[in-house]
Amino acid sequence: xxxxxxxxxxxxxxxxxxxxxxxxxxxxxxxxxxxxxxxxxxxxxxxxxxxxxxxxxxxxxxxxxxxxxxxxxxxxxxxxxxxxxxxxxxxxxxxxxxxxxxxxxxxx
Amino acid sequence: xxxxxxxxxxxxxxxxxxxxxxxxxxxxxxxxxxxxxxxxxxxxxxxxxxxxxxxxxxxxxxxxxxxxxxxxxxxxxxxxxxxxxxxxxxxxxxxxxxxxxxxxxxxxxxxxxxxxxxxxxxxxxxxxxxxxxxxxxxxxxxxxxxxxxxxxxxxxxxxxxxxxxxxxxxxxxxxxxxxxxxxxxxxxxxxxxxxxxxxxxxxxxxxxxxxxxxxxxxxxxxxxxxxxxxxxxxxxxx
Numbered sequence: 001x002x003x004x005x006x007x008x009x010x011x012x013x014x015x016x017x018x019x020x021x022x023x024x025x026x027x028x029x030x031x032x033x034x035x036x037x038x039x040x041x042x043x044x045x046x047x048x049x050x051x052x053x054x055x056x057x058x059x060x061x062x063x064x065x066x067x068x069x070x071x072x073x074x075x076x077x078x079x080x081x082x083x084x085x086x087x088x089x090x091x092x093x094x095x096x097x098x099x100x101x102x103x104x105x106x107x108x
Numbered sequence: 109x110x111x112x113x114x115x116x117x118x119x120x121x122x123x124x125x126x127x128x129x130x131x132x133x134x135x136x137x138x139x140x141x142x143x144x145x146x147x148x149x150x151x152x153x154x155x156x157x158x159x160x161x162x163x164x165x166x167x168x169x170x171x172x173x174x175x176x177x178x179x180x181x182x183x184x185x186x187x188x189x190x191x192x193x194x195x196x197x198x199x200x201x202x203x204x205x206x207x208x209x210x211x212x213x214x215x216x217x218x219x220x221x222x223x224x225x226x227x228x229x230x231x232x233x234x235x236x237x238x239x240x241x242x243x244x245x246x247x248x249x250x251x252x253x254x255x256x257x258x259x260x261x262x263x264x265x266x267x268x269x270x271x272x273x274x275x276x277x278x279x280x281x282x283x284x285x286x287x288x289x290x291x292x293x294x295x296x297x298x299x300x301x302x303x304x305x306x307x308x309x310x311x312x313x314x315x316x317x318x319x320x321x322x323x324x325x326x327x328x329x330x331x332x333x334x335x336x337x338x339x340x341x342x343x344x345x346x
Contacts, residue, residue, distance in 0.1 A: 001158040001184055010163055012194045013180060014170035020201055022227035024208030029215045029223065036342060043309050043341035044210045045239040046300040047334035050313035052232060053297050055329060056290040059321060075287055076294050083295035089237070093138035096291025101284040 071103035125250055132254020135241060139233045139255070140262035142288035147266020150177055152274040154267075157185045161271035168267035172231060172260060175327060176200045203331045207235040214242050215249075222249040229256025232330075233289065236296045243300070305345050313337035 033041070057072045058064065067073055079096035086092070147168060154164035159181075171177055176197035183193045207230055215223055226238075226249070234255050241247040241255075301310040313333050320329035 001187075003160070003163075005190065006159055006163050006184070008190055009180060009184060009193050010167045010170070012190065013167065013173065013176070013197055016194050016198045017171045017173050017176065017201060017204075018228060020198060021204045021208055021230045022224055024205045025212045025215060025223050025227050025230075026220065028209050028212035029218070033213060038213060039346075040338050040342035041210045041213055043306075043338035044206065044334055045236075045243070046297070046306045046310050047313035047337040047341070048207075048232075048330060049236060049293060049297040049300050050310040050337070051317035051330045051333040052236070052293045053290065054314050054317040054333075055321060055327070056293055058318065060286065060290070072287065072290055076290060079291050079294045080298050083298045087299075089135065089292060089295050090137050092295040093141060093288055093291045096294065097141075097284040097287050100287035100291070104284070 069107050071100055071107050074103040074107070075099040128248050128250040129254040129257075131246075132241075132251035132256075133258045134254075135237050135251070136234070136255035136258035138288060138292040139237065139259040141285060142233065142292065143259060143262030144266035144269070145283075145285045145288075146174070147263045148270035148274075150181075151267040151270020151272075153178070153270075154181055155271045155274070157181055159271075161268075164271040165264060165268050169260070169264045171197075172229060172263055173197060173201055174231060174263075179326075200326060203232075203327065204230055206331055206335065207232075210239065211235065211242075214239075214247070218249045222253070226252050226256060229253075229260055231259065233292065234259050236293060240296050240299050305341065309337050309341040312340055 053076070057076045058067075058070070060072050065072065075096060078099050079092060082095045083089070083092040150168060151161075151164050154167065154177075155161055159167070167177060167180075173180075179200055180193050180197045183196055188196075208227065211226070211230070215226070218226070234252075237255050238247055238252045241251065297310060301307045316337055317329050317333035320332040323329075324332060
């Protein structure tokens with residue numbers, strides 16, 4: 001690939017990504033959304049989080065792992081409990097990494 | 109919690125600008141932990157496929173697009189046209205429209221420049237952290253800027269590391285950081301699923317995510333599962 005080709009893509013990607021992120025925020029924050037739409041949007045965060053966890057834990061890096069030998073799945077359970085008990089994101093992330101190292105060693 | 113988003117960004121009770129920004133930086137530290145190794149992986153891959161180190165770092169610093177950047181790389185490597193590459197990375201990141209729409213209901217009091225800064229740093233991870241903080245009534249424009257800043261630093265410094273020192277760092281995943289993002293999302297899910305309605309919708313979304321992940325390519329399952337699960341939530345819980 002030529003240097004010019006890469007630069008054009010890099011600049012185009014920056015513009016496209018910014019437009020995609022900025023336009024909905026700039027336009028929709030000016031409007032009073034209808035109540036059913038707001039109610040729908042209020043369920044988006046929990047749904048997104050749930051979908052992200054499913055993807056990251058059951059199919060890390062795009063590969064489905066068998067549940068009984070999946071260190072991500074085993075590590076997620078104590079990780080959830082640690083957050084439930086202590087309510088710290090950073091502490092939970094660090095604890096989760098340790099759980100993951102343990103289960104990855106145990107499950108080979 | 110009522111399930112209704114509050115209409116404006118609330119000011120935190122002790123809001124010196126500095127403390128608000130640094131509270132955001134602290135909230136974003138798990139993202140930083142997760143981004144450095146993935147950024148490093150991007151830096152290594154980009155420089156082995158014909159990017160200069162500068163191009164890799166500028167790409168990360170200006171696009172902040174994770175999967176979009178990796179897909180861009182593989183298409184460029186396959187000799188795709190500029191338009192194809194740009195279309196593909198835009199489509200991969202269309203879910204940001206949904207995230208932006210969700211955030212917009214909280215940003216009516218935020219000035220346009222602030223909205224632009226938040227939009228620039230909008231990713232799966234910053235969205236998750238900010239929307240959770242917002243729901244507790246703590247988020248301000250500045251705290252969200254702090255979350256965005258530390259995430260950006262993680263992604264860009266990771267890329268720089270990978271692009272310039274790949275032989276020194278070896279496999280960044282041996283430290284278990286592959287679980288940083290899953291761990292953070294798990295914690296955020298527990299935080300969000302705090303009453304019967306939200307637990308029910310989380311379960312619905314999880315089942316739909318598995319189904320859609322089997323049916324659809326790439327990250328489309330995130331949009332498909334969350335749009336439909338939230339639709340069920342809005343229809344059932346009036």
